[in-house]
Amino acid sequence: MKLPRTKPRRADLKAGENLCEHCTAKCCRYFALPIETPTERGDYDVIRWFLLHDRASVFVDDTTWYLLVHTTCKHLLPNNFCGIYETRPQICRDYTTNACEYEDDWTYEQYFETPEQLHEYTEAIFATSDKSAPIRSPKPSGNLPMLQRV
Template sequence: MTRKDFDFMRWYLLHDRATVFVDEDTWYLLVHTTCKHLQDDYRCGIYETRPQICREYTTKECEFEDDWCYEKYFETPEQIDEYADALFGPQFPEGADRDIDSIRSRRPTGLPVVG
């Protein structure tokens, strides 16, 4: 994995009700929400025009265990940031130029305290 991959995961976690986890060295995005097109009878409200990902989706290998334990589990972009920094070192060390491979801007400096 690259630093850029972690930036994408950070972006996923900036969205409401999303988490990322690792199982057997494979990374997964978990979205804790229901589709806005799901009808009261649990049928798809846009079935004929649903996206390709919906057409290909299957629950064949879904896990339905309540006591599942993940190798790694991330709920916030800060957790991904800290993990990536532990793997690669700080993205923007003090005084360094912006990382060319980064998809995000430099961390903001602190605001001055007005007294």
């Protein structure tokens, strides 16, 4: 069963129609800041620290690393419009809908939501650079119970 569209596609809007009238204000529910590209284990540990905080994630887009903080602007109204539109900050004034995330289909090269994900990624990177370190997990000990076939 195909669900009905809840908002029109960008391409289907009429000339002069405001895209924001159909949006969930995704751009007002987070902010992302570029961070230094990690190159050493210590750099990854700093990023892991970011991920230990609620509502933080990290993504890589076009080789640039970003800290993403999932937090809603305190002036976002229940109808998804800006409560301080006339006095909004310059960054909001400069933002356009030309390349916004209205379509909800954006993906990133890499996306980390938990410190465990980043730790696993870090271990994989540094293990492969050390040719003596094994890539695979160690073989389990013989003390594990056998699964029975039914």
